[in-house]
Amino acid sequence: MVKLEKKDLLGLRDLSREEIQLILDTSVPMKDVIGRDIKKVPTLRGKAMVTVFYEPSTRTRTSFEIAGKYLSADTVNLAVASSSVQKGESLKDTIKTIEVMGFDLMVMRHAMSGTPHYVARNTNMRVINAGDGANEHPTQALLDMYSIYEKKGTLEGLKVAIVGDILHSRVARSNIYGLSKFGCEIRVAGPSTLIPPGLENLGVKTYYSLEQALRGVDVINVLRIQKERQASGLFPSMDEYANLYMLGPEKLKIAGDEVLVLHPGPINRGVEISGELADSSQAYINEQVTNGVAVRMALLFLMMGGSRDEIAN
Amino acid sequence: MKLLIKGGRVIDPANETNEIRDILIIDGVISEIESEGEIPDCEIIDASGKLVCPGFIDLHVHLREPGFEYKEDIASGSRAAAVGGFTTVCCMPNTNPVIDNLAVATFVKERARKTAVVNVLPIGAISKKQAGEELSEIADLVAAGCVAISDDGRPVSRANIMRNALEYAKMFALPVLSHCEELSLSQGGLMHEGYYSTIYGMKGIPAASEEIMIARDIILAELTGAHLHICHASTRGAVEQIRNAKARGLSISCEVTPHHLTLTDEMVGTYDADTKVYPPLRSQDDIQALIDGLIDGTIDCIATDHAPHHRESKDCEYELASPGISGLETAVAVIMDRLVGEGILDVEEMVALFTVGPASVLGLAKGDLKPGKTADITILDPDMIKTVNPAEFYSKGKNTPYKGMTFKGWPWLTVVNGRVIARDGQIKDEF
Numbered sequence: 001m002v003k004l005e006k007k008d009l010l011g012l013r014d015l016s017r018e019e020i021q022l023i024l025d026t027s028v029p030m031k032d033v034i035g036r037d038i039k040k041v042p043t044l045r046g047k048a049m050v051t052v053f054y055e056p057s058t059r060t061r062t063s064f065e066i067a068g069k070y071l072s073a074d075t076v077n078l079a080v081a082s083s084s085v086q087k088g089e090s091l092k093d094t095i096k097t098i099e100v101m102g103f104d105l106m107v108m109r110h111a112m113s114g115t116p117h118y119v120a121r122n123t124n125m126r127v128i129n130a131g132d133g134a135n136e137h138p139t140q141a142l143l144d145m146y147s148i149y150e151k152k153g154t155l156e157g158l159k160v161a162i163v164g165d166i167l168h169s170r171v172a173r174s175n176i177y178g179l180s181k182f183g184c185e186i187r188v189a190g191p192s193t194l195i196p197p198g199l200e201n202l203g204v205k206t207y208y209s210l211e212q213a214l215r216g217v218d219v220i221n222v223l224r225i226q227k228e229r230q231a232s233g234l235f236p237s238m239d240e241y242a243n244l245y246m247l248g249p250e251k252l253k254i255a256g257d258e259v260l261v262l263h264p265g266p267i268n269r270g271v272e273i274s275g276e277l278a279d280s281s282q283a284y285i286n287e288q289v290t291n292g293v294a295v296r297m298a299l300l301f302l303m304m305g306g307s308r309d310e311i312a313n
Numbered sequence: 314m315k316l317l318i319k320g321g322r323v324i325d326p327a328n329e330t331n332e333i334r335d336i337l338i339i340d341g342v343i344s345e346i347e348s349e350g351e352i353p354d355c356e357i358i359d360a361s362g363k364l365v366c367p368g369f370i371d372l373h374v375h376l377r378e379p380g381f382e383y384k385e386d387i388a389s390g391s392r393a394a395a396v397g398g399f400t401t402v403c404c405m406p407n408t409n410p411v412i413d414n415l416a417v418a419t420f421v422k423e424r425a426r427k428t429a430v431v432n433v434l435p436i437g438a439i440s441k442k443q444a445g446e447e448l449s450e451i452a453d454l455v456a457a458g459c460v461a462i463s464d465d466g467r468p469v470s471r472a473n474i475m476r477n478a479l480e481y482a483k484m485f486a487l488p489v490l491s492h493c494e495e496l497s498l499s500q501g502g503l504m505h506e507g508y509y510s511t512i513y514g515m516k517g518i519p520a521a522s523e524e525i526m527i528a529r530d531i532i533l534a535e536l537t538g539a540h541l542h543i544c545h546a547s548t549r550g551a552v553e554q555i556r557n558a559k560a561r562g563l564s565i566s567c568e569v570t571p572h573h574l575t576l577t578d579e580m581v582g583t584y585d586a587d588t589k590v591y592p593p594l595r596s597q598d599d600i601q602a603l604i605d606g607l608i609d610g611t612i613d614c615i616a617t618d619h620a621p622h623h624r625e626s627k628d629c630e631y632e633l634a635s636p637g638i639s640g641l642e643t644a645v646a647v648i649m650d651r652l653v654g655e656g657i658l659d660v661e662e663m664v665a666l667f668t669v670g671p672a673s674v675l676g677l678a679k680g681d682l683k684p685g686k687t688a689d690i691t692i693l694d695p696d697m698i699k700t701v702n703p704a705e706f707y708s709k710g711k712n713t714p715y716k717g718m719t720f721k722g723w724p725w726l727t728v729v730n731g732r733v734i735a736r737d738g739q740i741k742d743e744f
Contacts, residue, residue, distance in 0.1 A: 013512070091630060112632040113503075113514040114584025133632075135514030173514055197517075198508030 004302050008120040008127040011136035012178040020142070020178060026298035027146050027291070033070055034293055044073035047304045049105040050098055052078045053130065054085075057109060059265055059289055060130050060139065064107045067296035073304065076103075091115070092122055099123050104304050108132075126303050134168045139299065140264050141174030143292040145182075147284055148219050150291065151260050155182035161213045161255075162186065163245060164223030164272055165194040167234075171264045175221060176202055189213035190245060193234040210245050214254040221262045222247050225272045238271055248274035252282065260284055315339050315352060316731060321360025321692060325367055326665035327681035336365060338688040341731030345684040358733070360692055363725055364660065367681050368400025368689025369667040372674060373465070373490070373544060373568060373616035374641065376402070376433070378424060379417070380409025385621040385709045387421070390641070391429035393619070393708035395735040397641040398667075398724025400689035401432040401679060402619075406443065407466045413438035413449040418457035430734045431727075432689070434675075436490065439464040439478045445471060448481060455485045460675045463490035465544055470496060472529060479539035488540040488566070488675060493526035493551070494592070503632060505578040505593040513582050515631075518593050520548040527551050531558045534565060542674055543567035545618050547592040549602035556611040566674045568616040569603050571647040572638055576714060586627045586634030587714045590620070594714075604657055607666065614670030617644045621710020639710035643701055647715060649693065649722025660695075667691075687730055694725035699738075707740065 004019055012020065033041055049068050053061050061077065068075035078098065085094060098106065105126045108116045113133030120127040131137040149155055160179055166172045166188045176186055180203055188195060189207040199206055207213035214220065225241060235241055252259065261273075261283045269275040277283055316338040324331050337344040337352070376390040385393075387404075394402045404421065406412030412421060418435050425433035437454030441447050443464045451462060462482055469475045469491070482489050499522040504510050506517025527543055531554060534541035543555060546567045558565045576594045588594060606612040620637025627634050645667070652658045658666075672680030679689060700719040703711035727735040734741055 090625070092628060110630070112630045114631045117584040118630060133514055134516075170514060173512075196511035197506065198511045201508050202512075 008116070009138055009299060009303065010117055010120060010127065010129045012138045012141055012174045013136065017181040020145070020181060023142055023295065023298050023302065024146050024149055026302060027294045030297035030301070031291065031294035033297065034290065039070050040072060041070065042072045043301060043305050044068070044071040047073040047105070048076070048103045049073050049107065049300065049304070050076045050078055050103045051107045051130070052080065052098070053109040054080050055109050055111050055131070057130070059292060060109065063289070063292045064130065064296050067293050068300055070293070071297055071300055071305070073300065091119065095119050095123050099125050105300065128299060128303070131170050133170065134173070135170055136174045137170040138174050139292070139296055140171050141178045142299070143288055143295045144175055144221060144262055144264070145178050146291045146295050147262060147288050148260060151284065152218060155179065155184060157183055157185070158218040159185045159187070159216055160219040160221065161189055161217045162221045162223065163189045163210060163213070163247060165225055165229060166190055166199070166223070167194045167196045168226070168229065169223050171223060176204055187213050187217065191235050191241070194229065210247070210251060211254055214251060217255050217259060219260045219262065220247060220255060222273050224264065224266065224268060242271050246270070246272060246274060248277055252277060262288060265289070314341070314731065315355040316688070316728070316733070317352060317355050317357045318360050318365055318690065318692070319357055321363045321365035323365045323682065324660055324664045325682040326661045327367070327669040328683060330682070331661055336682065336690070338728070338731045341688055343682055343684050343686050343688050358726065362694070362696065364693040364695055366664045366691045366693065367668040368679065368727070368729065369398050369645065369691045370401040370671040370677070370680060371399045371617050371619065371641065371644070372403040372614065372671040374402045374404055374619035375407065375621065375637070376404040377621065378408060379420065383709070384623050386428070387424045387433060388428035389707060389709050390619070390621070391425070391431045391433055392740050393641040393706060394431045395727045395729070395740060396707055396724065396738050397643070398645045398691045398693065398727055399431060399641060400691060400727060400729045401434065401677070402641070403434045403436050403460055403675070405436050405463060405465045406438040411438050411443050412436070412454070412459070413441050413443070415450065415453040415457050418454050418459055422458050430740065431729050434458065434460045436460060437462045439469055439489065440474060443467040445469045445474055448474070448477060451481055451485065451487070455487060460677065461488045461490050461542070463492065463544070465490060465492040468492050468494045468496065468526060472533065475530060476533050476537060479533055479537040479541065483537060483539040486540070486676065488542045490542045490544050491526070491530050492544045493523050493530060495522045495525045498522035498525070502593070503589065504581045505595045507578060507596055509578040509581060515581065520550055520595070520599070523548055523592055524550040524554065527554050531563065531565065534558070534563055538564070540564040540566070545570050545573065545592055545616070546603070546606070546612065547573045547595050548599050552602045552606040552611055556606065556609070559611060566613040567611070568614050568674070569607065569612050570616060570618045571640060571644045572714065574600060574603055575647055575651045580714060584631050585714070586629065586631050587638070587712050587716065589631060589634050589636050590638050591636045607658065607662070613674050615644065615648060615666045616671065617641055619708070621708050622712045623709070624711065627712045637712065638714060639703070639706065639708050639712045641708060642706050643713060643715045645693065646699070646720035646723045649695065650720035654721055688728055689730065690728040691724060692726040693722060695722045697721070697723040697725065699723055705738070
């Protein structure tokens with residue numbers, strides 16, 4: 001049976017297709033648990049995990065915490081803003097302090113790329129990357145893939161467009177690494193200043209025209225655009241961005257009725273996605289959040305728990 | 314006091330020598346006499362199987378003193394130089410205070426006299442406090458013994474200041490060492506911009522940042538007729554521009570570092586901050602261009618840009634880490650193994666890049682083994698195989714991306730002013 005061999009989950013770039021498939025398969029029974037009246041299984045009783053977020057988060061942090069709780073793990077959140085980090089404690093010392101309290105697993109988010117990798121090298125705890133800089137956000141991509149799988153029944157051969165700020169997006173990178181392992185055709189669309197070099201080497205097609213990018217796609221993953229990118233001169237105004245790249249009902253018609261719209265949240269209504277579309281049935285944004293809990297339960301289980309059969313029973 | 318280096322292969326590119334012979338040193342000076350018969354009261358070094366070269370010169374190191382002695386000081390840095398095979402190093406002025414006046418330059422010379430085991434030649438700052446606003450008192454710096462001026466680490470942003478520096482330095486025939494970086498393009502960058510910066514999700518530093526400044530400085534060198542030296546050239550475009558400028562007859566020279574010749578941006582994927590350096594590790598294509606530049610003479614010398622850092626400045630988040638590589642104790646082995654061992658450079662070319670190359674950039678009366686010269690000699694063991702272990706470094710800076718790598722061909726013995734200073738990776742007074 002396939003197992004997650006590595007100590008840590010730092011990105012989808014270094015996971016095999018089989019490992020990703022295992023996580024997605026394991027997420028199915030987990031989602032079932034979330035739907036039950038009594039949302040608790042004893043699988044991870046006696047295990048302890050900590051979430052350490054150096055960047056704001058609503059979805060990811062809460063979803064890791066509740067995922068751990070549904071599996072009966074003891075979960076603690078380190079409130080970075082009120083921790084000794086503010087007294088100048090180094091990351092290395094903070095991690096060591098947490099480790100010696102006996103945690104089995106740490107979930108980390110950090111604004112700087114590669115920080116979870118650095119932490120993972122310096123601790124015996126298993127580390128899950130919950131987003132590092134512009135590098136990777138593997139659990140977001142896993143929940144995106146799960147959502148596509150759930151809705152489309154397969155990943156193989158699908159055409160997926162990722163729209164927006166690709167340059168700074170860890171969600172885009174993890175999606176590209178994950179989806180390309182399942183034979184998806186991946187397109188990115190956005191202003192040329194927000195497209196990084198070398199994507200063609202990853203088999204990704206770049207479009208500057210949203211309309212062209214949307215032709216014939218099965219899935220559109222809309223990325224959040226951050227206001228500070230405009231301030232740093234990468235594009236002229238939010239209005240111009242919205243004119244060119246906002247996904248609304250009109251542009252959606254190009255892709256057809258069957259298209260699935262994803263957004264990692266939080267959304268900027270009227271900037272990268274119209275409010276109308278965000279609230280419509282074609283957008284899967286809320287279901288994505290539920291799936292996020294299931295996927296994270298699967299990961300926590302696979303990294304701290306026993307065999308897959310255990311959960312099925 | 315006499316010292317006889319016996320039976321080694323003498324490689325002295327400046328004098329077109331490559332032959333097995335002895336070298337006799339009398340009172341710190343290379344003697345006319347070759348050894349014949351018994352020489353009384355003479356220390357004899359059996360150098361058979363070894364390469365006996367002029368003392369290696371590194372014209373670009375950071376010794377951190379004064380101000381940052383926790384990273385390195387002249388005592389530790391010069392010991393690192395000696396075991397690394399260097400007999401002369403030129404230290405950059407980005408200390409605290411900056412070497413921008415007679416007093417600080419004199420202090421460095423004085424500290425070197427008291428604590429260094431190799432020749433330490435200071436480089437003065439182009440501008441006061443390296444702020445890029447007003448010229449340093451350059452005549453004073455020359456009087457104190459500075460061999461060049463540079464604002465290394467803090468590029469001179471304003472073209473008129475650089476113009477004035479070149480113009481003024483010309484009076485003293487002083488080379489101006491330029492760290493070429495257009496900050497508005499490189500700001501916030503952590504690694505070379507390209508495929509791997511995309512893959513690793515890191516802000517990139519485009520080659521254009523370096524090449525724009527090189528273009529500017531070459532134009533200013535042409536305008537002023539001064540001697541411009543480009544520090545740590547790292548891109549294909551850099552080499553091409555320097556090659557063209559030399560072909561036009563301008564007084565331009567340049568250096569390249571061992572790490573830019575042998576390591577690529579792919580390595581940054583470990584997120585190990587020992588790979589963080591400015592200019593950043595570039596692509597394989599850039600390496601090829603640098604090697605072409607070495608072979609056709611566009612590049613004048615190899616310099617380490619030795620940048621020791623304290624452990625805490627590297628053992629942290631990549632973005633927060635200080636840039637730089639502690640290079641003095643690996644440079645020669647890296648080049649011996651990766652370039653000479655691979656047949657890219659022959660031994661004479663390699664030795665020239667460490668000796669007559671840097672000596673002619675700075676106009677130093679060093680870098681060859683002519684009788685009458687001060688006996689600065691580097692002896693290499695081409696067969697020695699060793700694995701890089703930073704814990705054994707004499708440098709306080711253990712920051713090297715070469716850690717754990719094994720190289721063949723190492724410095725074996727270092728003679729400074731006729732005295733054996735280092736042998737087999739050990740400083741002599743600590744034998």
